[in-house]
Amino acid sequence: MKRKLLCSALLLFVFVVQISAQKKNEIKFGDVTAKDFDNKVYSIDSNAGAVIISDIGSSKIEGNSKGWFSLVYKRHKRIHILNKNSYDLSNVSIRLFSKDDDEEKLDKVRAVTYNLENGNVVESKLDVKQGIFKDKIDKNWVLKKFTMPNVKEGSIIEYEYTIVSDFLDHLQPWEFQGSYPRLWSEYNLFLPDFLGYVFLTQGYKKYDIEETKSKFESFEVIVTQGTGNSGFVPWVTNRYVISSNVVQYHWVIKNVNVLKEENFTSSIGNYIAKIEFQLTEYRAPLQERKLIESWPKLAADMMKDENFGQQINADNIWVKEIVEPLRKGSTGKMDMAKKIFAFVRDNFACTDYNRKTIDQSLKSLIKSRKGNVAELNLLLIAMLLQEDIKASPVLLSTRSNGFVYPQFPLLQQYNYVVAKTNIDGQIVFLDASEPLLGFNHLPLRCFNDEARMIDETAEVVAFKADALQEIKYSTVFVINDEKGNMVGNMQKTPGYYESFELRKRIGDKGKEQLQKEMERDFGTEVVISNFAIDSLDQYDEVLGIHYDFDLISKKEDIIYLDPMFGEGFKENPFKAAERVYPVEMPYAMDKTYNLHLEVPLGYVVDELPKSIVVKLNEKSDVMFEYSVSQSNENISVRCRVHFKRAYFLPEEYKPLRDFFNLIVKKQAEQIVFKKKK
DSSP: OHHHHHTTSEEEOOOOOBOOOOOOOOOOTTOOOGGGGOOSSBTTBTTOSEEEEEEEEEEEEEEOTTSSEEEEEEEEEEEEEOSGGGGGGGEEEEEEEEETTEEOEEEEEEEEEEEEETTEEEEEEOOTTTSOEEEEOSSSEEEEEEEOTTOOTTOEEEEEEEEEESOTTOOOOEESOOSSOEEEEEEEEEEETTEEEEEEEEOSOOOSEEEEEEEEEEEEEEEEEEOOSSOSSOEEEEEEEEEEEEEEEEEEEEEEOOOOOOSSOSOGGGTSSEEEEEEEEEOTTSOOEEOSOOHHHHHHHHHHOTTTTHHHHSOOHHHHHHHGGGGTTOOSHHHHHHHHHHHHHHHOEEEESSOSSOSSOHHHHHHHOEEEHHHHHHHHHHHHHHTTOEEEEEEEOOTTTOOOOTTSOOGGGOOEEEEEEEETTEEEEEOTTSTTOOTTOOOGGGOSEEEEEOSSSOOEEEEOGGGOEEEEEEEEEEEEOTTSOEEEEEEEEOOHHHHHHHHHHHHHHOHHHHHHHHHHTSSSOEEEEEEEEESTTOTTSOOEEEEEEEEOOOOOSEEEEOTTTTOSOOSOSOOSSOOSSOEEOSSEEEEEEEEEEEOOTTEEEEEOOOOEEEESSTTOSEEEEEEEEEETTEEEEEEEEEESOSEEOGGGHHHHHHHHHHHHHHHTOOEEEEEOO
């Protein structure tokens, strides 16, 4: 959690009232003039396909006629479409939550497209009765969709709508930043003191306006009750008025540029300017109640849930039938655990890597042989428990899903399940959803900081990319054969995750294609032979790749030779001149390359790269070593790139970018040979 606080990416929001000169947004719905079409390019982003002129939202609590309270959310948005690359903005989708027979209500929709024709503003209005469509996403979410009419390059589109929700735990979040620049982004929130919410905010942008004010308001709640079968008056309506202090929060960010995703970013969604809310408690004069459970309580409830823990705790007789054949020849619990893991991994296909609960029973999974990641790993746990191997689910959020706030048991933040086992005192983490993944390895997507055990301890589990060390060794020998040609041998041992990716590439394209790609990337003309890969089917191990090669030389007066033979960095992964959010590599790395080279027959060394050792900082968190030596007709090159950690703060970006520039430049240097006179 410390790293997030340092980079201001994820903070628990603490309000400080800042009184500043408030500049109101003067845009009113329908108030579009010919002058509004003058801008063809906006200074905030000259390459933008569209600019969001104004985006204003508000949420407030109102009493309803159902004996409780409703959330009323309003949004007004105006966009200038500059070219056809931004036509996607004309397709508007609004998510609505539903549960049982209750669904959030979309109301008061207005949508207009404005075009400038012969100097006049022409309006095209959406037919809200015929033009709004509904799609069901799943049992809890639906989409209301419409398309803005008559959109062209240069159009201005504008729409507004209201959502009325009886789900107080679905207070609408607000994104101040997104995939298009915004000139004005504003959110207003009106909260009575009798409802408690946690505010979760993130991003590096500061508010241009941030203020609060309070006033006393009354809330009318209508309760309708039946009077029994014999009464002449079948219903009695009672009205209750609750008075409370209401705090209005007002946030504005102006001229919000697009936060572009760059290399080594877990999820750009972690860093856009955004605020979210979580209902935590009811306060007086309501019946006081805490709504966020402790992690141990939540974990205990999940283990009783029919869509989660109940599946592995049940007396699953059918599991015994599956496990029984695997016992043959087993030498102990560790061996049995490996067999069970391989059985699930190799016999079931994962259909959804973004699930934390099951959509089918585990017994149905056995028949279908395909299911989501939660189903596969819960089946794995059930089978391990059948063999008296201690196993528990671990709940996490993948890198692409974003960071979590681990201090709050907010289940909606999590999207993935893996298994933790304790076998003879050794802790092992397992994920059976990847066909080529080895025992006691997790996919890189799982290393997203803090996860949570779903058992009686409910303890935090740290899955940090810094803890992964990807080690690679490459050794090249180049000699002169009896004909005076340069021939060589390459031996390399990639790190575990590079080996995993290579196995997938081989599975998709075959070894022959991999050999062709290596020839292409070698750095000079070459013919590869005796190409072989060791441990290809041993998923717990790293690969061993080795082959012979013939260098194609034209015996020119001067020979330029790339001593890295394609094993170096060809370009700097950091393109942007500056970066406002952290660098998140998938793992730390240690790459060592060794070359032993005979000087070509009939040539002398004209130029050799110089040796250097460079460190990023005093702690040597990143180190680059490039050493060259010559002894008679033999040349040795050793190159090592060592990253001790995978995570770097924004202020470390420029030194890191410069460091990579140095590496790329140095590894591109060539050895120059000159023909003897």
